[in-house]
Amino acid sequence: MSLDHTTHPAPPAARQRVSTNVLIGVGVVLTGLLAGLYYGFAVSVMPALHRSSDRTMVEAMWEINRVIQNPVFFLSFAGAPIASLWLLIRARRGGSTPYLRWIAVGFALNALGLLITIAFNIPLNNTLDKAGDPARVSNLAAARDNFENPWIAWNIVRTIVTTAAFCCLARVAFLRPRSPR
């Protein structure tokens, strides 16, 4: 091999490895962001609203669900499952590696968290939303009863599932060999 060879651009495998590292980093941080977001509801927002009047509780959740429909939240919400799926597809293409199973479990847990949100939390939000403007809802106590406890329970489940996904993907960062220099 001539010295001249070292002046050529890095071979494709090395270049891809660097971007895979970035993908792992982004995937882990987005998963942590999402786990923390659910965690914030579990340990702070919902316990506080639980103490509040029916009106404040229903209106606050109603406003949160309105504000939540923005691109920033969508990115945090779908970003972690998408990044981990991307990682899984790339890792599978690269053949069997010691960390493939951790990527697979990390993706599966992220996907499960998304499914819980779609199957349980979003329908509960929609039911609350359909009850209409809280200023005009006649039976606030009933709207609250239908929403509060199941939403809190499923939020705790998705917090645990997404936290486990974070640990799996962090394990990938540790097991993956360093880029050659």
Added chain:
Amino acid sequence: MSSGIFSLTLATALGSGLVGGMFFAFSTFVMPALGALPASQGIAAMQSINVKVINAWFMTAFLGTAGTSVAAIVVTTVNWGSAYAPYLLAGAGLYLVGVIGVTMLANVPRNDALAAAEPTASRSADQWRRYLIEWTNWNTVRTIAPLVAAALEIGALHVA
């Protein structure tokens, strides 16, 4: 990297991620939602949040991560020659300054002032409007800092 240091780094990264994600929720939609409520209800809800947040589940992540960050800084000074040390030191330092420091110097004083406010008083509405802007801006700082810290600690795990 020994399994002890691995666990310490993972715990610090996880705690930073959870705390960052929680504050992210406040900056992106909890505070805008509370700001959309009538001032008296928004104030009452935020006062309730500030009281209820003092609980074991939150403090475990918030102060526990401060503890693991201090331990991580000690570990990096002892193992300064290792490849992961700069990443771990930067992440742990960023959490202590950007989360604990900002919370104590910027967010807690504003919480204390809000706790003293009477939700239905007209004077409180002005205070609430300022709180919504200033508290939330500092909250965004303590959202970005721990997320960057988590990324640095994942980097530490990778180069170890």
